[in-house]
Amino acid sequence: MELAQTPRARSLSVLVVDDNDVDVDVTTENLHAAWPGPVRVTRARDGAEAARSLERETFDVCLLDYHLGAESGIDVLRAARARGTDIPVVMLTADADHDVDVAASAAGADDYLDKCRSSPVILERAIRYAMSHRRGVRELREQNLELARVNLELERLDREKNVLLGMAAHDLRNPIGIVQSYAELLATSPELAGTEAAEILETMRRSCAHMTAMIDDLLDVSTIASGTLLLERRPCDLAEVVRGVVAQHTAMADAKKIVLELTCLPVPPVRIDPARFEQVMANLIANALKYSHAGTRVIVRVAPRGEDRVLVSVSDQGIGIAAEFLPRLFRPFERAQRAGTSGEKSTGLGLAIAQRVVEAHGGTIEVSSRSGEGSTFTVVLPVGGDADRVALSP
Numbered sequence: 001m002e003l004a005q006t007p008r009a010r011s012l013s014v015l016v017v018d019d020n021d022v023d024v025d026v027t028t029e030n031l032h033a034a035w036p037g038p039v040r041v042t043r044a045r046d047g048a049e050a051a052r053s054l055e056r057e058t059f060d061v062c063l064l065d066y067h068l069g070a071e072s073g074i075d076v077l078r079a080a081r082a083r084g085t086d087i088p089v090v091m092l093t094a095d096a097d098h099d100v101d102v103a104a105s106a107a108g109a110d111d112y113l114d115k116c117r118s119s120p121v122i123l124e125r126a127i128r129y130a131m132s133h134r135r136g137v138r139e140l141r142e143q144n145l146e147l148a149r150v151n152l153e154l155e156r157l158d159r160e161k162n163v164l165l166g167m168a169a170h171d172l173r174n175p176i177g178i179v180q181s182y183a184e185l186l187a188t189s190p191e192l193a194g195t196e197a198a199e200i201l202e203t204m205r206r207s208c209a210h211m212t213a214m215i216d217d218l219l220d221v222s223t224i225a226s227g228t229l230l231l232e233r234r235p236c237d238l239a240e241v242v243r244g245v246v247a248q249h250t251a252m253a254d255a256k257k258i259v260l261e262l263t264c265l266p267v268p269p270v271r272i273d274p275a276r277f278e279q280v281m282a283n284l285i286a287n288a289l290k291y292s293h294a295g296t297r298v299i300v301r302v303a304p305r306g307e308d309r310v311l312v313s314v315s316d317q318g319i320g321i322a323a324e325f326l327p328r329l330f331r332p333f334e335r336a337q338r339a340g341t342s343g344e345k346s347t348g349l350g351l352a353i354a355q356r357v358v359e360a361h362g363g364t365i366e367v368s369s370r371s372g373e374g375s376t377f378t379v380v381l382p383v384g385g386d387a388d389r390v391a392l393s394p
């Protein structure tokens with residue numbers, strides 16, 4: 001075991017706060033007798049003088065008298081600690097009293113010494129003890145600060161995980177709805193020919209694969225540890241991704257007697273996380289279907305926008321959005337939320353998630369809408385870029 005280096009090996013600077021000249025002389029003598037290294041004594045007669053000295057220079061220890069004329073050493077100490085003075089303090093008193101001892105340590109004294117019983121050996125020991133006690137107090141304070149910091153970080157991760165969970169639960173609803181509507185179609189249409197049934201089963205299989213991927217993402221150890229979803233972006237054929245999502249929603253459109261169309265102009269590859277971007281498109285298309293009546297059309301368009309961007313838009317002829325709701329549309333759980341035309345549920349999360357994902361792709365999402373006439377949501381993405389990973393922080 002390594003022996004800790006004792007402060008005896010070095011010089012000592014002491015602030016003696018005492019109004020009694022004789023006492024100061026005795027204390028100074030004891031200090032010189034007990035401490036083998038050089039001792040420098042600075043004297044203060046009262047609290048104000050002590051405060052000035054403490055402000056001006058640093059001391060190894062403060063020997064503080066309990067009776068400072070009209071002042072109490074305890075008040076002086078309390079005020080000094082309140083100002084952030086972190087020096088080891090030994091409280092000295094001529095009339096040893098248990099209550100004073102307790103009050104002194106509550107005020108921040110590191111040790112307490114009865115002047116009458118003091119000797120060089122006892123004083124030296126008290127100083128050493130006070131220094132080591134103060135070191136312990138400082139370490140404890142630092143550990144507490146570190147604990148508070150870790151706690152804050154844990155609370156942040158916990159909040160972010162809740163948001164991620166909420167997002168995943170929300171986005172699982174779409175593929176479940178798709179599987180459900182196709183399953184109903186299969187169950188109620190025994191006349192469906194082999195190829196058609198095979199296509200439906202394939203769409204159901206893809207929806208299930210999508211859900212599994214989402215759950216895998218969520219259970220991914222790094223997601224759990226960091227509270228952050230990673231987008232795995234790579235150059236993709238946007239039209240193909242959008243076509244897949246449109247196909248998944250045809251049963252839903254058919255059930256509401258809405259025509260769902262896709263028009264694609266040739267566009268250069270864009271860097272997206274296909275699974276995440278499918279969620280964005282699913283949210284927009286599901287909204288268009290949800291807020292439209294039978295006999296209307298929903299048109300999904302993929303087209304270039306200028307030289308270096310690509311747009312995807314979803315237009316409907318549905319109920320539209322009142323002008324006053326437009327500025328708040330992308331905020332989570334906004335009051336703009338309304339049930340769908342067939343009573344579909346509404347949590348008001350879809351657009352908030354879509355915006356976050358689109359922005360993590362370096363893109364924008366905008367809406368134009370008129371109440372009663374329909375809405376168009378437009379996503380614009382930059383073209384090009386190599387495969388990479390970016391965080392989708394909640």
Ligand SMILES: Nc1ncnc2c1ncn2[C@@H]1O[C@H](COP(=O)(O)OP(=O)(O)OP(=O)(O)O)[C@@H](O)[C@H]1O
Pocket residue numbers: 170283287288291316318319320321329336337338339345346347348349350351352374375
């Ligand atoms: N195509 C649309 N036509 C009319 N209103 C829309 C359309 N898309 C969104 N809205 C309005 O914006 C609100 C927010 O949409 P958002 O997708 O964020 O949530 P939601 O559809 O209500 O619920 P969910 O969380 O299930 O998606 C909706 O409640 C609705 O009032």
Ligand SMILES: [Mg+2]
Pocket residue numbers: 283286287349350351
């Ligand atoms: Mg929605």
